[in-house]
Amino acid sequence: MNSINSTNKKLVHKRKKSGLFFPLFMLSFTVVLLLSVVYNDVNSIIQKKTETTELSVKYNDLLEEEASLNSEVTKLQDPEYIARYAREKYLYTKDGERILKIVDSQPSNDKNSNITEQLENNEK
Numbered sequence: 001m002n003s004i005n006s007t008n009k010k011l012v013h014k015r016k017k018s019g020l021f022f023p024l025f026m027l028s029f030t031v032v033l034l035l036s037v038v039y040n041d042v043n044s045i046i047q048k049k050t051e052t053t054e055l056s057v058k059y060n061d062l063l064e065e066e067a068s069l070n071s072e073v074t075k076l077q078d079p080e081y082i083a084r085y086a087r088e089k090y091l092y093t094k095d096g097e098r099i100l101k102i103v104d105s106q107p108s109n110d111k112n113s114n115i116t117e118q119l120e121n122n123e124k
Helices: 002-075 079-090
Strands: 097-103 114-120
Touching: none
Parallel strands: none
Antiparallel strands: 097 114
8 A cells, every 4th residue: 555655746846846847848948938028129129229320310411402502592592693604603704704713733633733813804
């Protein structure tokens, strides 16, 4: 009888061990799965915030560019501005004007190293 009780106790103890294994395994699996999902969501949120910041900076730059272009369009409506722009940019002259280029004696890397100047010829 004693041997039957001891084998029954061993079986009950073995069942308790195996009965705890499956729930602990499922709990561990669920925790790992949830942590994985949370990590992916947090990573996605961080990426979206970074992208939002970059896009808002780009948007502000585009708004500034639009304002500049609208200002340029307004200026180009004025005939006096167009004439001055053409003389400065494309070296157009009025009748009796001369274009003089003044070159620095020392070369520089500056874009404006060659200065153009327009003078009206009042002597003629």
